[in-house]
Amino acid sequence: MSDQDISQIAHLMRRAGFGAPLEELQARAAKGYDATVEELLDPDSQPPMERDLMMRYKGDWVAQAGWKAKKKNGPSE
Known part of the structure; x- marks a missing residue:
């Protein structure tokens, strides 16, 4: 080389x-x-991204996951 x-x-x-x-x-x-x-x-x-790094840099994924769960399962009241 x-x-x-x-x-x-x-x-x-x-x-x-x-x-x-x-x-x-x-x-x-x-x-x-x-x-x-x-x-x-x-x-x-x-290598897979560690959860802590994902939460630090991709925090919007958490909000999206919560929103999707509410849409799928209905209100939790």
């Missing part, structure tokens, strides 16, 4: 997230650019 390959992967990782350490860049460069893009876009290859 060349420095150009690592540079391309580094650019991709900065654009797709928060960058990556050199070891990860080298491993991804060895896999290839296209394989790295496919891996980044495959939701099944990503």
Whole structure:
């Protein structure tokens, strides 16, 4: 793998997230650019989001879930 390959992967990782350490860049460069893009876009290859993080960043999901439950089950009175 060349420095150009690592540079391309580094650019991709900065654009797709928060960058990556050199070891990860080298491993991804060895896999290839296209394989790295496919891996980044495959939701099944990503670890599940922890509930605390989901609640912190996706709090509107909680409100939507409550609203949907009321619509489905009727008033709780």
